[in-house]
Amino acid sequence: MLLFALSVQAQEAVTVKFTAATEAGGYIPFSSVWVTDLTQGWMTTLNYPDSVLVLSPMVGVGEWQGRNFNMGSAFPNPFNNETCVPLELQEASEVTLQVIRADGKVVATRAMHLDSGVHQVMVRLSNPGMTFLRAVTPQGSSVARLVCTGHGDVDEVRVTSRDCASKRGENPGVFEPGDLMRYEAFRSEGGTTYHSTVVEQAQYTDETVTLFFAVETPEGAIDGLFTINDDGGKVFFSKGNLQYNKNTNVWSFMEQQYDMVELLGQDVGEDYADQDIVSLFGWSTSGYSHGAICYQPWSTSISENHYHAYGSHLFNLCDQTGQADWGYNAIANGGNTEHLWRTLTTDEWDYIFETRTTPSGIRFAKACVGNVNGVILLPDDWSGSYFTLNFPNTTNVYFENNLISLEQWDAIEQHGAVFLPTAGYRLGTEVFNTGSSGLYWSSTHYVENRAKCVSIFDSGLYPQAVDFIFNGFSVRLVQDAH
Numbered sequence: 147m148l149l150f151a152l153s154v155q156a157q158e159a160v161t162v163k164f165t166a167a168t169e170a171g172g173y174i175p176f177s178s179v180w181v182t183d184l185t186q187g188w189m190t191t192l193n194y195p196d197s198v199l200v201l202s203p204m205v206g207v208g209e210w211q212g213r214n215f216n217m218g219s220a221f222p223n224p225f226n227n228e229t230c231v232p233l234e235l236q237e238a239s240e241v242t243l244q245v246i247r248a249d250g251k252v253v254a255t256r257a258m259h260l261d262s263g264v265h266q267v268m269v270r271l272s273n274p275g276m277t278f279l280r281a282v283t284p285q286g287s288s289v290a291r292l293v294c295t296g297h298g299d300v301d302e303v304r305v306t307s308r309d310c311a312s313k314r315g316e317n318p319g320v321f322e323p324g325d326l327m328r329y330e331a332f333r334s335e336g337g338t339t340y341h342s343t344v345v346e347q348a349q350y351t352d353e354t355v356t357l358f359f360a361v362e363t364p365e366g367a368i369d370g371l372f373t374i375n376d377d378g379g380k381v382f383f384s385k386g387n388l389q390y391n392k393n394t395n396v397w398s399f400m401e402q403q404y405d406m407v408e409l410l411g412q413d414v415g416e417d418y419a420d421q422d423i424v425s426l427f428g429w430s431t432s433g434y435s436h437g438a439i440c441y442q443p444w445s446t447s448i449s450e451n452h453y454h455a456y457g458s459h460l461f462n463l464c465d466q467t468g469q470a471d472w473g474y475n476a477i478a479n480g481g482n483t484e485h486l487w488r489t490l491t492t493d494e495w496d497y498i499f500e501t502r503t504t505p506s507g508i509r510f511a512k513a514c515v516g517n518v519n520g521v522i523l524l525p526d527d528w529s530g531s532y533f534t535l536n537f538p539n540t541t542n543v544y545f546e547n548n549l550i551s552l553e554q555w556d557a558i559e560q561h562g563a564v565f566l567p568t569a570g571y572r573l574g575t576e577v578f579n580t581g582s583s584g585l586y587w588s589s590t591h592y593v594e595n596r597a598k599c600v601s602i603f604d605s606g607l608y609p610q611a612v613d614f615i616f617n618g619f620s621v622r623l624v625q626d627a628h
Contacts, residue, residue, distance in 0.1 A: 159201060160321075160323065162198070164192065166331050168359050168361050169359070169627075176194055176357070177334050181328070183327055184328055186321065190295050200295070201321040218233075229292060233260075233305075240284065245278070245279055246279075253272075253301040266306050268305070270301065278290070326346060328345070329355055342358055343357060343360075361628070364481060365480060366399050367385060367480070368403075370524075370525030371527070373502050380627040381490070383523070385400075387399070387405070390425075396478050397433075398478045398480070399480055403565040403566075406567055408421075408426050408580065409580060411576070414572070414575050415446075425621075426571060427587070428440055428617065429615035431453070432463075432470055434470070436455065436466070437470075438456070439452040446575050462491070462589050462590050464491070473488040475487075488623065492589075492609075494588075496610050504528060509523070509538070510523050512541075512607065514550065515550045520568050524563055525562035529561075564622075566586060566600075572618030585600065587619045587620070596612050596615060598612055
């Protein structure tokens with residue numbers, strides 16, 4: 147007679163919890179998580195809201211098949227709370243079935259007389275983990291290993307006529323600490339299924355694994371995310387500075403990030419009478435009649451009280467209806483829908499330049515791109531291996547410290563980099579400092595005749611500068627990443 151030996155040296159279970167988030171920040175529900183043990187060769191699925199995987203390690207299992215009968219592999223395995231194991235008898239026999247947890251506790255048992263042939267043993271479990279089904283007859287014993295991933299109401303074993311659709315020889319779901327695990331989440335929205343990033347790692351201990359879903363880059367945006375506050379909010383930058391066409395009444399982004407419109411020393415004429423394209427705007431000149439006297443984008447007045455958002459020096463561009471912000475407009479090559487874009491606040495500008503924590507440690511660098519001076523903003527996921535930049539995160543250096551060809555810039559831009567050119571500024575009808583300084587509006591007011599802005603010049607950079615609201619500055623819009 148063959149003897150049966152089952153020895154289990156149980157270790158503490160490894161619990162893996164799953165969460166899902168977007169690359170823009172913020173947690174979201176997932177539909178399911180695929181879990182694969184690449185070392186052992188099995189896979190299971192967690193369906194939301196179930197987000198906890200319990201892996202019960204075990205070593206030292208001996209499985210000796212009994213004479214004149216055989217137990218097949220469970221199917222499915224791993225399983226949620228119920229599985230089926232085929233038991234084949236060569237002759238009628240008394241059979242005792244036991245369900246044994248990895249810690250050795252018997253949680254269910256059944257004794258009966260079974261005829262010869264194939265029988266289907268159904269096992270239901272109340273808790274996840276590694277479990278064993280043991281069949282004992284006068285002729286010997288046999289064991290099947292089971293991996294339960296869900297929760298049920300009872301621990302039960304019974305024999306049924308139901309067909310198990312058994313797949314003999316499948317790995318039953320053994321886990322050993324250090325197994326290489328693969329995790330991938332899925333979510334469905336609007337009839338479309340989205341895949342998360344894939345995490346592959348050796349699993350030794352309890353852990354919470356966050357699986358990230360990509361954020362689709364909006365139309366007209368650079369493919370790079372920038373964190374703007376301690377809460378983890380992120381934005382996409384527009385692919386170029388904002389411009390307005392007086393003839394067509396169309397707002398659009400410039401085709402290249404280094405493009406500029408107004409020329410050094412140019413006189414654009416009163417209310418841009420001598421030029422159709424405007425890209426240096428007085429503060430709050432969105433084109434909406436929100437309460438300012440000079441709300442049209444082409445305004446060249448130098449009267450300080452003409453540019454108050456919503457008719458008061460106390461309001462920011464984003465206050466009230468939000469229509470004082472240039473981003474409220476439908477941008478032709480930026481989705482062509484109102485209220486998609488906005489202007490950064492002064493605190494957000496400052497956070498991008500001075501506070502962000504990035505893996506590379508690099509946030510910005512002053513540079514000359516294709517003979518155009520400016521500053522490069524690097525996205526959150528920028529790697530220093532993409533391109534070597536001199537004097538990163540340094541404000542008081544010259545543009546010429548990073549001389550970048552247009553070919554090199556194309557490669558840098560593909561990694562989500564933003565370039566703010568020194569497009570100068572306009573005072574009344576005359577344009578100054580094109581090529582040597584760049585001024586970019588924020589949405590934040592300061593005092594009665596001034597607002598906050600970003601000031602970029604050859605040997606300096608101030609993310610929270612202050613200037614007169616009647617000046618014509620550049621506008622670079624962003625779109626919140628959701």
